[in-house]
Amino acid sequence: MIPLSWYLILSAALFSIGLFGVMARRNAIAILLGIELMFNAVNINLVAFWRYLDPTIMNGQVFAIIVFAVAAAEVAVGLALVISVYRNRKTVVVDDLDLLKW
């Protein structure tokens, strides 16, 4: 059996890569892709803990399913916002969206 900590380390690596993507990319769509990667890392943790602590209680999988639904909702609204911003400002580069900056 693979040790639990390997899953946690893999998940930490994926989460950090996703965080780097969110902080360093300038394209709004690439930032959303990084957020998806972070959601996935969290889900790996949930399912790994479910398997290694008590597989007869399905809490971890239920949480993972709810995270799926929340991720789908987040992507739908996020991409709608990107489209709306592109219509008004003709850009998806987040550096150029400085309307609130003074």
Added chain:
Amino acid sequence: MSPELILFLVLSLVAIAAAIGMLISPNPVYSALFLVINFSTVAVFYLILGAPFIAMAQITIYAGAIMVLFLFVIMLLGAEKLAPGKVLPYQKPLAIGLAIVLMVESVYAVLARNPSDAEIIVPTEAANSIDAMRDLGIMLFSDYLLPFEVTSILLLVAMIGAIVLTKRAKGEQE
């Protein structure tokens, strides 16, 4: 080394390589396709862990629906060419530093935790069965009924929000 261990190591390499490929490819279409590879490998991790329903949901929802939505928007906006703009000079080094700090910190927290791996008694009964799936359904509709219903309202709100945000006002021209 057991076959399971080799499978795990190869899959983690593919997953991390795909994630890094997503970051460094300048074209968002390639980024999205790299992320599909990553999601597929994560689905195999769920299969190794004995959660086939989550694995299939990962393939259909993430690799299927969400990434198709992403590709649609990328191609709709023609966003593959990024207009040059003003760039913060310290943004990338700062992002690398913060991500590495988070990575080191969480790996340290995992390795230094108590109890360690040797002390955890891993339940050995086969989780990969129809029974587990039935338990999942029963739990979703009994103990977690309220969160489940709230999730459905959240999805409805997201759907309406997406339609309202992308709708053109009457008479507005492209």
